[in-house]
Amino acid sequence: MTAATLRLLPRAVRFLRARPRALLAMAAWSVLESGHTFVSGYAVAHALDAGFLAGRTGTGLAWLAVAAGTVVLGGIAGRGVFRGLAALVEPLRDHLVHQVVAAALGRAVADPSRAADSAVVSRLTNQTELARDSFAGLVLVARSFVFTVAGALVGLLSLAPELLLVVVPPLLAGLVLFLATLVPMARHQRAFLQADEALAAELGAVATGLRDVVACGAQRRTAARTHALIEAEARTARRLARWTAARSLALGIAGQLPVLLLLLAAPWLLRRHLTTGDVLGALTYLTQALQPALQSVMQALGAAGTRLLVVLERLTGDTPPAPHPTPPPAPTPPPADGPRVEFRATTFSYGTGARPVVKDLHLTVEPGEHLVVVGPSGTGKSTLTGLAAGLLTPTAGEVRVAGRTPSAPTAGPDPHRVLIPQQAYVFTGTVRENLLYLRPDGAPPGAVEASLDAVGLGPLVDRLGGLDAPLDPTALSQGERQLLALGRAHLSPAPLVLLDEATCHLDPAAEERAERAFCDRPGTLVVVAHRISSARRADRILVLDGTRTAVGTHADLLRRSPLYRDLAGGWDPQSPERAPTGAHLA
Numbered sequence: 001m002t003a004a005t006l007r008l009l010p011r012a013v014r015f016l017r018a019r020p021r022a023l024l025a026m027a028a029w030s031v032l033e034s035g036h037t038f039v040s041g042y043a044v045a046h047a048l049d050a051g052f053l054a055g056r057t058g059t060g061l062a063w064l065a066v067a068a069g070t071v072v073l074g075g076i077a078g079r080g081v082f083r084g085l086a087a088l089v090e091p092l093r094d095h096l097v098h099q100v101v102a103a104a105l106g107r108a109v110a111d112p113s114r115a116a117d118s119a120v121v122s123r124l125t126n127q128t129e130l131a132r133d134s135f136a137g138l139v140l141v142a143r144s145f146v147f148t149v150a151g152a153l154v155g156l157l158s159l160a161p162e163l164l165l166v167v168v169p170p171l172l173a174g175l176v177l178f179l180a181t182l183v184p185m186a187r188h189q190r191a192f193l194q195a196d197e198a199l200a201a202e203l204g205a206v207a208t209g210l211r212d213v214v215a216c217g218a219q220r221r222t223a224a225r226t227h228a229l230i231e232a233e234a235r236t237a238r239r240l241a242r243w244t245a246a247r248s249l250a251l252g253i254a255g256q257l258p259v260l261l262l263l264l265a266a267p268w269l270l271r272r273h274l275t276t277g278d279v280l281g282a283l284t285y286l287t288q289a290l291q292p293a294l295q296s297v298m299q300a301l302g303a304a305g306t307r308l309l310v311v312l313e314r315l316t317g318d319t320p321p322a323p324h325p326t327p328p329p330a331p332t333p334p335p336a337d338g339p340r341v342e343f344r345a346t347t348f349s350y351g352t353g354a355r356p357v358v359k360d361l362h363l364t365v366e367p368g369e370h371l372v373v374v375g376p377s378g379t380g381k382s383t384l385t386g387l388a389a390g391l392l393t394p395t396a397g398e399v400r401v402a403g404r405t406p407s408a409p410t411a412g413p414d415p416h417r418v419l420i421p422q423q424a425y426v427f428t429g430t431v432r433e434n435l436l437y438l439r440p441d442g443a444p445p446g447a448v449e450a451s452l453d454a455v456g457l458g459p460l461v462d463r464l465g466g467l468d469a470p471l472d473p474t475a476l477s478q479g480e481r482q483l484l485a486l487g488r489a490h491l492s493p494a495p496l497v498l499l500d501e502a503t504c505h506l507d508p509a510a511e512e513r514a515e516r517a518f519c520d521r522p523g524t525l526v527v528v529a530h531r532i533s534s535a536r537r538a539d540r541i542l543v544l545d546g547t548r549t550a551v552g553t554h555a556d557l558l559r560r561s562p563l564y565r566d567l568a569g570g571w572d573p574q575s576p577e578r579a580p581t582g583a584h585l586a
């Protein structure tokens with residue numbers, strides 16, 4: 001039995017023990033239901049022996065009518081069972097909802113920055129409903145199985161004890177084999193679910209941070225990581241399939257083998273003075289009661305049981321962390337050096353015949369300079385960073401970085417430049433692995449700590465459990481993901497850093513700290529600004545306005561660029577110090 005099951009078991013027992021009336025009511029109605037099973041085979045046997053085979057058709061029909069009558073009785077019993085079931089499963093849902101809300105509130109009070117936890121909505125709606133439905137299904141099926149088997153065995157005994165000799169051994173053997181598959185099957189199902197979740201989380205993270213992945217030249221590493229997760233899921237699926245085959249064998253032994261044995265043993269049974277009706281009655285028990293009950297219970301325990309266990313683990317916070325593959329090593333980048341970035345009569349449009357987004361741009365960003373790019377939404381700021389990073393190729397003119405034409409990295413991180421877009425890519429792994437993603441050969445002693453401190457990442461890393469704590473990307477806010485990506489960029493040896501609204505999910509104070517960290521870092525820095533306050537920290541500002549551009553210092557542009565004045569939102573050109581911070585640019 002798995003550790004999670006053992007943790008949940010006492011809670012389940014406490015929950016059931018607190019509801020004796022509901023359990024008793026269900027048991028009482030179930031006894032009536034098993035009476036229906038008992039009569040089904042018994043009535044068929046007597047309809048044959050005392051009726052049709054004895055030439056008394058009326059008696060035969062009367063016995064069949066008795067069997068039909070018990071179906072109605074079974075229906076009434078079923079209704080009673082459902083009432084008892086409601087008294088059992090509705091409190092479970094209430095209990096789970098209470099637990100989820102209490103845990104979410106507790107977490108929000110302890111850590112207000114994580115208060116907006118959207119996963120709670122899923123837990124409150126989908127997952128509690130799943131738990132309720134799975135639990136109800138399990139209780140129904142397990143109860144029905146026990147009472148049906150009891151009804152059928154008593155029926156067989158009442159027809160002839162010899163029938164038990166034929167039916168019980170294979171039934172028991174099949175059940176034992178089935179029970180033996182339960183624990184490994186649950187383990188493999190959980191492993192499969194975890195592998196599936198890990199793959200889904202990775203694919204989600206890759207899809208969200210695709211630009212970041214391409215910008216970092218991490219395609220191969222990301223593909224290798226994803227491939228490893230796909231392989232892991234395929235392996236768990238194959239193991240699960242083997243156990244599913246064992247379970248089918250158990251069903252065959254418990255359900256089909258007794259029928260075969262009954263037919264083979266028919267001559268021996270008849271010699272021992274059993275009647276044709278007895279054999280047919282036994283066959284009725286086997287095919288009409290035992291086989292369907294076995295099939296239902298095996299299916300329910302296999303599917304609903306595992307689902308219930310996994311959902312309860314989620315709701316009660318007992319989920320073990322998903323495994324993550326170790327990233328393959330990547331080449332060592334050369335030492336950092338501040339490059340010159342040149343746009344020489346650069347024109348770029350998306351597709352032939354499309355309006356140019358960048359037109360005839362002449363701009364030089366000097367080595368070590370800090371340039372901020374501002375402009376209304378859609379004026380080409382991201383396009384500009386894409387050109388500088390080599391992700392886009394100019395339609396006309398050229399772009400030069402350190403005298404060379406930049407190109408998109410394919411075989412690992414580009415050691416010359418790092419581009420951080422709005423949507424940061426954070427993957428399942430440790431915090432350290434995420435931070436050293438652009439520095440696969442490791443960082444010099446103290447460098448990680450220095451970068452954490454510089455970008456203001458320390459409190460988040462502490463909260464996550466330290467550098468070697470496993471990271472769940474889905475549990476991070478967008479701002480937290482951005483902070484990690486900024487830490488990663490700060491640690492990278494690349495001498496050119498391109499931040500494309502990479503701080504847009506941070507609050508103004510956190511944004512300022514992160515940007516200052518990059519200003520203090522040696523190298524050339526290009527920042528697409530999210531707030532006007534970023535512009536004030538720059539050496540120069542590039543104002544993009546369609547295909548018209550203006551470049552200058554803050555004071556300079558306030559004087560001569562009406563658009564910059566507009567963007568600055570009512571700043572006083574004579575006294576920029578009194579200007580408000582936080583005005584949105586894009």
Ligand SMILES: Nc1ncnc2c1ncn2[C@@H]1O[C@H](COP(=O)(O)OP(=O)(O)OP(=O)(O)O)[C@@H](O)[C@H]1O
Nearest residue numbers: 350357375376377378379380381382383384585586
């Ligand atoms: N892949 C693409 N295919 C076609 N058009 C694109 C593509 N990417 C951007 N564009 C268009 O190019 C123009 C400039 O887009 P870009 O993203 O560079 O602007 P931006 O100034 O960064 O905008 P924002 O501030 O909203 O991020 C927009 O009109 C946009 O619709």
